[in-house]
Amino acid sequence: MLSTSSIASPSIVGFSAGRLRKVAAAALLGTTILTGSVGLPANAFAAPQAISHELPGSFADLVERVTPAVVNVSTVQGSADSEQPRGMPGMPEFPPGSPFEEFFKQFQEQQRGARPKQQEKQQAQGSGFIVDAAGYVVTNNHVIDGAEEITVTTHDGAKLDAKLVGRDPKTDLALLKVEAGKPLPYLEFGDSDTARVGDWVIAIGNPFGLGGTVTSGIVSARGRDIQAGPYDDFLQLDASINRGNSGGPTFDVQGRVIGINTAIFSPNGGSVGIGFAIPSNLAKGVIAQLRETGTVSRGWLGVQIQQVTPEIAESLGLTQPKGALVADVTADSPAAKSKVQAGDVILSLDGRPVDTIKDLTRMVADSKTGSDVTLEVLRRGKRQNISVRLDQMPDQPKVAAATPAPESGATASHTVLGMQLSKLSEQSRRKYGLTEGIEGVLVVGTDESLGEVNLRPGDVITEVGSEPVAAPDQIAAKIKEAKEAGRGAVLLRVSRQGTEQFVAVSIKKA
Numbered sequence: 001m002l003s004t005s006s007i008a009s010p011s012i013v014g015f016s017a018g019r020l021r022k023v024a025a026a027a028l029l030g031t032t033i034l035t036g037s038v039g040l041p042a043n044a045f046a047a048p049q050a051i052s053h054e055l056p057g058s059f060a061d062l063v064e065r066v067t068p069a070v071v072n073v074s075t076v077q078g079s080a081d082s083e084q085p086r087g088m089p090g091m092p093e094f095p096p097g098s099p100f101e102e103f104f105k106q107f108q109e110q111q112r113g114a115r116p117k118q119q120e121k122q123q124a125q126g127s128g129f130i131v132d133a134a135g136y137v138v139t140n141n142h143v144i145d146g147a148e149e150i151t152v153t154t155h156d157g158a159k160l161d162a163k164l165v166g167r168d169p170k171t172d173l174a175l176l177k178v179e180a181g182k183p184l185p186y187l188e189f190g191d192s193d194t195a196r197v198g199d200w201v202i203a204i205g206n207p208f209g210l211g212g213t214v215t216s217g218i219v220s221a222r223g224r225d226i227q228a229g230p231y232d233d234f235l236q237l238d239a240s241i242n243r244g245n246s247g248g249p250t251f252d253v254q255g256r257v258i259g260i261n262t263a264i265f266s267p268n269g270g271s272v273g274i275g276f277a278i279p280s281n282l283a284k285g286v287i288a289q290l291r292e293t294g295t296v297s298r299g300w301l302g303v304q305i306q307q308v309t310p311e312i313a314e315s316l317g318l319t320q321p322k323g324a325l326v327a328d329v330t331a332d333s334p335a336a337k338s339k340v341q342a343g344d345v346i347l348s349l350d351g352r353p354v355d356t357i358k359d360l361t362r363m364v365a366d367s368k369t370g371s372d373v374t375l376e377v378l379r380r381g382k383r384q385n386i387s388v389r390l391d392q393m394p395d396q397p398k399v400a401a402a403t404p405a406p407e408s409g410a411t412a413s414h415t416v417l418g419m420q421l422s423k424l425s426e427q428s429r430r431k432y433g434l435t436e437g438i439e440g441v442l443v444v445g446t447d448e449s450l451g452e453v454n455l456r457p458g459d460v461i462t463e464v465g466s467e468p469v470a471a472p473d474q475i476a477a478k479i480k481e482a483k484e485a486g487r488g489a490v491l492l493r494v495s496r497q498g499t500e501q502f503v504a505v506s507i508k509k510a
Contacts, residue, residue, distance in 0.1 A: 059202055059214075059216060059253075062202065062251070062253065062255050063202065063204070063214050065255055066187060066202075066204065066249075066251060066255050067155055067204055067212060067214075068154075068155045068156070068185040069129055069130045069155075069184070069185045069186050069187045070127065070128075070129050070130075070155065070187075070204045070205070070212060070248065070249060071127070071128050071129060071130060071137060071152050071153060071154050071155070072125060072126075072127060072128075072152070072153040072206045072211070072212075073125065073126045073127060073128045073137070073139050073143055073144065073150065073151075073152055073162070073176070073247060074123065074124070074125045074126075074150075074151045074153065075123065075124050075125075075126075075143065075144055075147035075149065075150050075151075076123055076147060076148055076149040076151075077123070077124070077146055077147060077148065124143075125206060125244050126139060126140060126143030126144075126206065126244060126245075126246045126247045126248075127139065127143075127204075127205035127206045127244065127245055127246060127247045127248030127261075128143070128152065128176065128247045128248070129187050129247075129248065129249045129257065130184050130185065130186040130187065131186055131187060131188075131189070131287065132186050133183035133184050133185075133186050134177075134183075134184075135160075135177055135178040135179060135180055135184055136165070136175060136176070136177055136291060137152055137162065137175070137176040137177070137178060138173065138174075138175060138176075138247070138260065138283070138287055139173075139174050139176060139246070139247030140172050140173065140174060140246040140247040140260070140262055141167045141168060141169050141171075141172045141173055141174045142172055142246065143174070143246050143247050144164060144167070144174050144176070145167070145169075145174075147164075149161075150162040150163075150164065150176060152176065152178050154180075154184070155185075155212065158180070160178040160179065160180055161178070161179075162176040162177065162178050163176065163177045163178075164176060165177050165290055165291060165294055166289075166290035166291075166293070166294035166295055166296075167290070168286050168290065168296045170296075171278060171282060171283070171286050171296075172262055172278065173260070173278065173283055173286050173287065173290070174247075174290075175287055175290040175291055187249060187255075187256075187257050188256055188257065189256065189257050189258075189280040189281075189283065189284050190251075190252050190254065190256025190257055190258045190280055191256075191258070191280070191281065192235065192258040192259060192279035192280040192281045192282075193279075193281055195219050195222070195235060195252065195258050195259075195279075196219065197218075197219050197220065197221060197222060198218055198219065199218060199219045199252065199253075200216065200217070200218055200252075200253050201216065201217055201218065201219060201237055201250050201251060201252060201258070201259070202214065202215070202216045202250070202251045202253070203215050203216070203217075203237070203241075203245075203248060203249065203250045203251070203261060204248060204249065204251075205241075205244065205245040205246075205247075205248030205249075205261065206244045206245065206248065207241075207243065207244045207245045217237055217238045218237070218238055219235055219236070219237060220236040220237055220238050220274070221235075221236035222235060222236070233278075233279055233282055233358070233362065234262070234263075234276035234277060234278065234279070235250070235258070235259045235276065235277045235278075235279055236274065236275070236276055237250060237259070237261075237275045237276070237277055238274070238275070241261050241263075241275035241276075245261050246261065246262060247260060247261070247262075248260070248261050249261075250277045256280075257280055258277075258279065258280045259277025259278060259279055259280060260277055260278040260280070260283055261275060261276075261277045262276055262277060262278055263275070263276045282362075285366060297368075297369050297392055297393070298364070298365040298366075298369075298392070298393040299364045299365060299366070299367035299368060299369055299371065299373075299390035299391075299392075299393065300333070300334065300364070300369075300390060300391045300392060300393035300394065301333070301334055301335050301340075301360075301364045301388065301390060302329065302330040302333020302334050302335040302336060302391070303326045303327075303328070303329055303330065303333070303335045303340060304326070304327045304328040304329075304330070304499070304500060304501075305324040305325060305326055305327060305346070305357045305360060306324075306325050306327050306357065306501055306502060307321075307324070307325070307356060307357050308321045308322060308323045308324070308325050308345060309321055309504060311489045311504035311505075311506060312325060312489070312491060312502060312504040314487065314488045314489045314504070315465075315482075315487060315488075315489035315490055315491040315504045316345060316378065316381075316491060317381055317487075318345070318378070322347070322353070322354070322355045322356070323345040323346055323347045323354055323355070323378070324345070324346045324354050324356070324357045324359070324360040325343075325344075325345050325346075325502055326340060326341065326342050326343065326344045326345070326346065326377075327342060327493075327499075327500045327501045327502055328342055328499070328500035329341065329342055333391070334388050334389055334390055334391045335388060337388075337389075338386055338387065338388040338389070339386065340375070340377070340386060340388070341379065342493065342500060343379070343380075343463070343466045343491075343493065343502070344377040344378065344379050345377060345378040345379075346360055346375050346376070346377050347376045347377065347378060347383070348375070348376040349363045349364070349373055349374070349375055349376075350363075350373050350374055351374075364390065365393070367390050368390075369390060369391060369392040369393075370389065370390065370391075371389070371390055372387055372388070372389050372390075373387070373388055373390060374386070374387055374388075375387075375388060380466055414472035414473070414476070415447070416472060416475055416476045416479065417449070417450060417479060417505055417507065418446055418447045418448070418449035418450030418451070418453075419443055419445075419446055419450060419455060419475075419505075420443070420444045420445035420446065420447070421441050421442065421443060421444065421461070421472040421475060422441070422442050422444050422472065423441065423442070423470070423471055423472070424438075424439065424440065424441070424442050424460070424470075428442050428444075432457070432458040433458075433497070434458075434460065435498075438460050438462070438495055439460075439462065439468070439470060440460040440461050440462035440463075440468070440469060440470065440495065441460065441461045441469055441470065441471060441472055441474070441475055442458075442459075442460055442461075443455050443456065443457060443458070443459040443460070443461065443494075444457055445457055450505070451506065453503060453504075453505055454501075454503055455492075455494065455503060456496075458496070458497070459494050459495070459496050460494065460495045460496075461475060461492050461493070461494055462493050462494070462495055462500075463492070463493035464478040464479070464490060464491070464492055464493075465478055465481075465482060465490060465491055466491075466493075478490065479505075479507055482507060483507050487507065488506065488507065489504045489505060489506050489507060490504070490505050490507050491503075491504055492504075492505060
C-alpha cells in the first residue's frame with residue numbers, strides 16, 4: 001500500500017525550550033542519540049516564558065545513517081487475458097464509501113491498471129527495509145500480493161531479484177530475501193510501546209516512485225482500529241503517506257524502526273496528514289515466524305466474544321465496561337475443554353488486563369500454540385481463574401445462516417419491556433427457520449419502549465441473567481428479580497440464526 005510517512009515540521013507551541021534543545025541535540029548526535037525517553041520538565045507549563053516556538057535541529061545525521069537500509073520494492077503482476085477482477089486478494093476491506101476504501105481502490109488501479117490490455121504485464125512500486133545483513137527485507141503484504149516477479153532496489157541503485165519467504169495477510173506483512181553477495185546495511189526494530197503521542201518520528205520511502213524521500217512528524221495517536229483486520233493496533237502519524245510508501249519504516253529519534261507504514265485516511269487518495277503504521281512490537285513476532293517457517297501460527301481459544309457495554313456491565317454488577325463477554329464457546333475447542341462458559345466475562349489473561357475484545361484477540365494470537373494461559377473470568381458475580389492450553393488457530397470457518405420465512409399471520413404473544421414474546425412451537429420454528437435444538441422464548445416483535453436494543457423478530461432468548469428460560473412469564477419474573485435487587489439492566493442471551501450474543505435491556509423505567 002503506502003509506506004513512508006511524511007510529516008512536515010509541525011508547530012510546537014507548548015513544548016518547553018529545554019525539551020526542544022534535547023530533541024535537537026539528539027537529532028544531531030546520530031548514532032549516539034538518546035538512551036532514554038525525554039520527558040517534559042515538571043515546570044514545563046508553569047510560566048509562559050517556558051514555552052518556545054523554536055524548531056528542533058536537523059535530522060540529517062540520523063537520516064544519513066539509516067537511509068542505506070531502506071529499499072524500493074517493485075513487482076510485476078501476471079499477464080491478463082481479460083480485464084482484471086475488481087478486488088485483489090490480501091487487500092484490507094473497508095466500509096463502502098469510506099476514505100480508506102477510496103485510497104485502496106486507487107492503489108489497486110495503480111497495481112493492475114484500470115483497464116489492462118490483453119497479455120499486458122502490470123507493474124507497481126512500494127517500499128521496504130532490510131532487517132538482516134543476509135538480505136531479509138520487510139514490506140507490506142499488499143505490496144507483493146499476486147506478484148510473479150519482485151525486485152528490490154537498494155539505496156546505491158543495485159537491482160536484486162527477491163524471493164518471497166512468507167506473508168501474513170492478517171497483519172499485512174511480508175518478508176522477502178535477496179542475495180547481494182555481500183553483507184547489507186540493516187535496521188533494528190525498536191520498542192513501539194515506548195512511543196508516546198507527541199514523540200518525533202522520521203520516515204523514509206518511495207512515494208509515487210520518486211525514489212528515497214524523507215519526512216518527519218509526530219505520533220498523533222496509538223491503538224487505532226481502522227477495521228483492516230483482526231489485529232489492528234496502528235500508530236497514527238501526521239505523516240504524508242502516499243502511494244508507493246507502503247512497507248517503508250518509521251523511525252524514532254534513535255534510528256530504530258517503531259512502525260511500518262501501511263495506510264492513510266483520505267477523502268481523495270492523497271495525504272491529509274493522517275497515516276497509519278503497524279507497530280514494531282506487533283511486527284517482530286510475525287517477521288520472526290515468517291523467517292523461521294514461512295507461515296504464522298497463532299494461538300486459538302475458541303470463543304465468540306463481544307464487548308462489555310455500559311449496559312452489560314451494569315447488568316453484571318461490573319463497575320466499569322471492561323472485559324470480553326463470551327457469547328458462545330466452539331465445540332471441542334481449548335475453551336470448551338477447559339470449561340469456559342457462555343456468559344463468562346474474561347477480565348485478564350496471564351495477569352494482563354483485558355479492557356476490550358481487541359486486547360483478548362491480540363493476546364491469544366501472540367501466544368504460542370500449545371502454551372498454557374490463565375484466564376481470570378467473572379462468572380455469576382464471582383471471579384475465578386481458568387487454565388487453558390491454547391491450540392493452533394484453524395482456518396476461518398464458513399458459517400451458513402438460514403433465512404427466516406416471511407412473517408405472516410398473527411402470533412399470540414406477551415409484551416415484556418417492549419418485547420413481544422411467545423413460546424416456541426413447530427409452526428414458529430418453521431416460520432423463522434429455527435432448528436429443533438434451539439430452546440428458549442421467541443421474540444416476535446418489539447415496540448418503541450424497548451429503545452435501541454439489538455433485538456428483532458426471529459431472535460430466541462435462551463437465558464436471562466445466566467438462567468435458562470422457556471416461557472415469557474419466566475422472563476418477566478427474572479426481570480422483576482433483577483429490579484428488586486437494584487439492578488439497572490438485565491442481561492439476555494440471544495440466539496440469532498445460530499449465532500449467540502448477549503443483549504442488555506434497561507429496566508430502570510420498567
